[in-house]
Amino acid sequence: MKRRTRKIIYFFTVTVFVTALWLPLLNDMFCLIPVEETFGKWENRNPAPEAYLNIGNLSPFSQEFENFYNDNFTFRQLCLKSYIYIKYVLLGQSPFPSKVIIGKKGWLYEGAAERNMYEGKTRISNDTLKIIADELHCRAVKYKEKNIRFYVAFAPTKYMIYPEYLPDYIEQRPDFSAPLIEMLNKDTLISFIDLNAILKENKNKGTLYHQTDNHWNMLGGLYAVKKITETINKDIPSVSTLDPLMYIIDSSKNNIGNLSYMTGMKYYFTNNDIEVKPSFEKRSHAAPKANYQMPMWFPYPEQFEIVSRIDSTGLPKLLVIRDSFADAVMPFLNEHFGKVVYIFDSWKYQMNEAIVENEKPDAVLLLIFVPHVANIVKNCDCNVPVNP
Amino acid sequence: MVFSSLIFLFLFLPVVLVANMLMKVKLQNYFLLLASWIFFAWGGIGGFLLLLVSLLVNYIVGLGIGYFRRSTLSKAIFIVGLVINIGGLIYYKYLNFIIDNINQNFFSDPESYINYTKIVLPIGISFFTFQAMSYIIDVYKDKVAVQKNFFNLSLYISLFPQLIAGPIVRYETIEDQLKNRTQSLSKIYDGVKRFVLGLAKKVLIANQMAVVADWAFDADPSLLSSSVAWLGLAAYSFQIYFDFSGYSDMAIGLGKMLGFEFLENFNFPYISKSIKEFWRRWHISLSTWFRDYVYIPLGGNKRGVVKTYVNLLIIFVLTGFWHGASWNFLIWGLIHGALLIIERLGFEKALTSVPSFISRVYVLFFVMMSWVFFRSPDLGSSWTYVSALFGGGSGEISFISAGEYIRPWFVALFIVAILASTPFFRILSKWLYTSYRFFGKRSRPIIGYLYMFLTLVFISSVIFLTTVMLVSSSYNPFIYFRF
Numbered sequence: 076m077k078r079r080t081r082k083i084i085y086f087f088t089v090t091v092f093v094t095a096l097w098l099p100l101l102n103d104m105f106c107l108i109p110v111e112e113t114f115g116k117w118e119n120r121n122p123a124p125e126a127y128l129n130i131g132n133l134s135p136f137s138q139e140f141e142n143f144y145n146d147n148f149t150f151r152q153l154c155l156k157s158y159i160y161i162k163y164v165l166l167g168q169s170p171f172p173s174k175v176i177i178g179k180k181g182w183l184y185e186g187a188a189e190r191n192m193y194e195g196k197t198r199i200s201n202d203t204l205k206i207i208a209d210e211l212h213c214r215a216v217k218y219k220e221k222n223i224r225f226y227v228a229f230a231p232t233k234y235m236i237y238p239e240y241l242p243d244y245i246e247q248r249p250d251f252s253a254p255l256i257e258m259l260n261k262d263t264l265i266s267f268i269d270l271n272a273i274l275k276e277n278k279n280k281g282t283l284y285h286q287t288d289n290h291w292n293m294l295g296g297l298y299a300v301k302k303i304t305e306t307i308n309k310d311i312p313s314v315s316t317l318d319p320l321m322y323i324i325d326s327s328k329n330n331i332g333n334l335s336y337m338t339g340m341k342y343y344f345t346n347n348d349i350e351v352k353p354s355f356e357k358r359s360h361a362a363p364k365a366n367y368q369m370p371m372w373f374p375y376p377e378q379f380e381i382v383s384r385i386d387s388t389g390l391p392k393l394l395v396i397r398d399s400f401a402d403a404v405m406p407f408l409n410e411h412f413g414k415v416v417y418i419f420d421s422w423k424y425q426m427n428e429a430i431v432e433n434e435k436p437d438a439v440l441l442l443i444f445v446p447h448v449a450n451i452v453k454n455c456d457c458n459v460p461v462n463p
Numbered sequence: 464m465v466f467s468s469l470i471f472l473f474l475f476l477p478v479v480l481v482a483n484m485l486m487k488v489k490l491q492n493y494f495l496l497l498a499s500w501i502f503f504a505w506g507g508i509g510g511f512l513l514l515l516v517s518l519l520v521n522y523i524v525g526l527g528i529g530y531f532r533r534s535t536l537s538k539a540i541f542i543v544g545l546v547i548n549i550g551g552l553i554y555y556k557y558l559n560f561i562i563d564n565i566n567q568n569f570f571s572d573p574e575s576y577i578n579y580t581k582i583v584l585p586i587g588i589s590f591f592t593f594q595a596m597s598y599i600i601d602v603y604k605d606k607v608a609v610q611k612n613f614f615n616l617s618l619y620i621s622l623f624p625q626l627i628a629g630p631i632v633r634y635e636t637i638e639d640q641l642k643n644r645t646q647s648l649s650k651i652y653d654g655v656k657r658f659v660l661g662l663a664k665k666v667l668i669a670n671q672m673a674v675v676a677d678w679a680f681d682a683d684p685s686l687l688s689s690s691v692a693w694l695g696l697a698a699y700s701f702q703i704y705f706d707f708s709g710y711s712d713m714a715i716g717l718g719k720m721l722g723f724e725f726l727e728n729f730n731f732p733y734i735s736k737s738i739k740e741f742w743r744r745w746h747i748s749l750s751t752w753f754r755d756y757v758y759i760p761l762g763g764n765k766r767g768v769v770k771t772y773v774n775l776l777i778i779f780v781l782t783g784f785w786h787g788a789s790w791n792f793l794i795w796g797l798i799h800g801a802l803l804i805i806e807r808l809g810f811e812k813a814l815t816s817v818p819s820f821i822s823r824v825y826v827l828f829f830v831m832m833s834w835v836f837f838r839s840p841d842l843g844s845s846w847t848y849v850s851a852l853f854g855g856g857s858g859e860i861s862f863i864s865a866g867e868y869i870r871p872w873f874v875a876l877f878i879v880a881i882l883a884s885t886p887f888f889r890i891l892s893k894w895l896y897t898s899y900r901f902f903g904k905r906s907r908p909i910i911g912y913l914y915m916f917l918t919l920v921f922i923s924s925v926i927f928l929t930t931v932m933l934v935s936s937s938y939n940p941f942i943y944f945r946f
Contacts, residue, residue, distance in 0.1 A: 080911040085652040091919050092655045095926045096477035137505040144470050154934035166872045244866035
């Protein structure tokens with residue numbers, strides 16, 4: 076190769092390299108390429124704050140500065156979009172497999188806690204399961220003293236109800252729920268409601284979980300309430316049993332589930348949501364809150380306490396300690412009780428004795444998303460273990 | 464600071480590179496020393512202070528050896544220097560391990576255990592200590608002149624391209640370059656190509672292989688099917704090679720961009736036909752360091768067969784422990800030491816008489832087996848993993864589970880990794896560069912520009928993909944539920 080050609084090659088190559096390295100800095104200084112907002116609103120944290128050099132304590136500065144730099148990198152959004160495109164469109168993989176699994180026919184699954192549970196990777200020792208069972212038993216005893224019935228229901232994961240849409244590489248292994256359910260079923264003071272079975276039985280009647288979200292949909296909620304009311308009806312006959320035929324099932328608007336957002340491709344992964352409307356006139360309505368003390372740092376204050384009432388029917392009162400799975404349950408459950416108080420205690424699933432004392436319900440329902448049962452151990456407020 | 468980070472690539476490097484180009488050598492030395500110290504202090508002020516102490520001690524030891532060259536005091540100062548360097552290394556790198564082993568093996572009651580606060584391993588201590596030791600040994604042996612300028616010696620030991628992950632640069636290699644070094648467009652061009660090649664090896668191959676290797680090695684090895692165990696081991700073999708050689712390439716490339724020439728550290732080790740050859744191609748700067756500063760002073764192979772074998776075992780015990788304070792590294796070193804002895808006992812001759820394919824399979828097999836010990840968290844897991852390789856696992860984690868990772872693009876990457884472990888791409892590149900010989904003189908400029916175009920595409924793609932990968936690791940999508 077001629078010397079001149081070689082020199083041109085050297086010059087261009089070095090220029091391209093140096094320019095590529097300087098581009099972010101130059102863009103920060105002169106805004107050559109328009110910059111999108113560097114921090115997406117769907118990120119589960121705030122951008123790192125600016126770092127300040129403290130001569131008295133130099134150690135944290137480098138990490139703080141690097142976090143700040145990374146979060147404010149001028150092409151961050153552009154790179155994220157490119158990454159998502161390369162991973163999903165070109166390579167056919169979930170962009171963030173530790174957060175979301177892309178299943179068959181556009182079904183999305185949560186890729187961390189729910190997957191770990193399904194694959195038997197979430198280990199909860201028998202001793203810990205015993206602590207959970209003892210705590211719930213203790214609550215049942217205290218409720219019984221107050222003539223309150225205690226019900227426990229586990230909201231199953233999407234993996235448990237719809238394994239057929241999972242990628243082939245995900246294999247089910249025994250998890251902690253079976254031995255725990257066995258312990259709870261043996262406890263005569265606790266009424267355990269098996270929602271897993273009813274959802275599996277009825278999944279041929281319509282889709283019960285959002286395709287692009289990890290929650291059950293309104294139809295899933297409807298069947299869950301059917302089972303809940305059937306169980307409560309056996310102890311408290313004045314609580315009527317839900318009849319699914321009293322509801323109209325309708326396919327409605329496009330839904331973008333939480334898992335769609337987590338993939339970063341919210342417009343790509345959508346599904347038709349199922350709406351369930353009563354064929355009768357609703358009796359329940361929102362009622363004033365008692366404004367109970369909310370746990371600190373709870374990110375959804377408007378969800379902490381929700382109250383529903385049916386006026387002058389003399390129907391029983393229900394207190395529900397719940398998480399986000401109660402969302403799709405509320406419209407149906409409200410029609411079967413004179414008053415329902417829903418408490419979302421920041422995933423602690425505590426006894427909430429003060430609320431029980433004030434509300435004096437006829438029944439307490441603990442509706443808990445099954446991967447969260449270990450939270451009970453950390454938040455025992457009835458039977459506090461010596462070494463949890 | 465690591466090379467494969469946004470802050471290094473888009474803040475530190477562009478500023479250092481351009482500023483260095485605009486300065487004269489003498490000023491460059493001070494500037495590069497300051498940059499190197501910032502680079503190192505970025506990882507922790509404590510480690511940086513330790514580096515400063517090491518620089519100061521070795522500078523004084525060097526001066527002392529030179530000043531008292533003809534007296535016995537010179538030897539005493541040299542020994543003190545060695546003791547301080549080795550002592551520092553033992554204290555920071557091995558004391559936790561030593562005390563833990565004493566506690567576990569000599570005390571049955573945990574209440575009688577020696578209480579101590581865990582010592583944090585400073586980044587790069589093995590590399591900068593070995594460089595400093597090579598300096599004082601060479602000064603003592605009168606192989607190199609005493610460096611009287613503290614800043615020049617500091618620059619040699621703490622020059623940021625090789626400071627935290629090698630290669631271990633000998634003082635004699637860059638003694639002259641500290642005073643006189645030339646910077647040319649062609650050298651910078653070579654440096655850019657080499658740096659980008661290293662970046663590609665690290666981010667595009669090693670990091671992707673790591674996903675599969677971590678999946679296999681982090682699982683309970685007793686559950687692995689044989690195919691999964693081999694897949695994980697192959698992925699780890701590629702990961703460690705492309706990670707380490709990629710880092711060395713980046714260091715050598717950066718050195719060139721700054722005007723320095725470092726020696727090669729890897730030379731396609733997986734194509735070796737014997738373990739002896741493997742160690743001439745793998746982490747060359749470490750193996751030659753041990754050869755020149757330990758093996759030869761111990762007598763090398765000149766004091767009889769038995770002594771030679773003992774020396775070899777000593778070297779490989781030290782090489783093993785150099786990589787980390789764990790019995791696994793010792794076993795890894797001993798496997799290599801034992802294989803070298805077996806080869807010396809006559810097996811090497813047998814290897815030359817068989818087709819090279821067989822001798823290469825032999826090397827790959829044992830090198831991969833030794834990686835099991837290098838990667839596994841403890842000896843128990845290592846043996847269980849080895850057993851799983853030969854069908855001893857329950858097979859609960861089967862190849863179906865690997866479907867998450869074994870996608871067409873991964874298979875393609877795997878093939879690229881196999882080819883890149885051989886001189887295939889080097890030969891291809893050379894062929895392209897000189898292909899005008901086949902196509903006639905008139906094609907020369909066209910081929911030249913095609914070569915430039917391909918190089919530019921490669922460089923741009925690697926920088927783009929690396930940036931995309933680095934940014935994606937900072938993304939944390941909203942994990943929680945609807946509200």
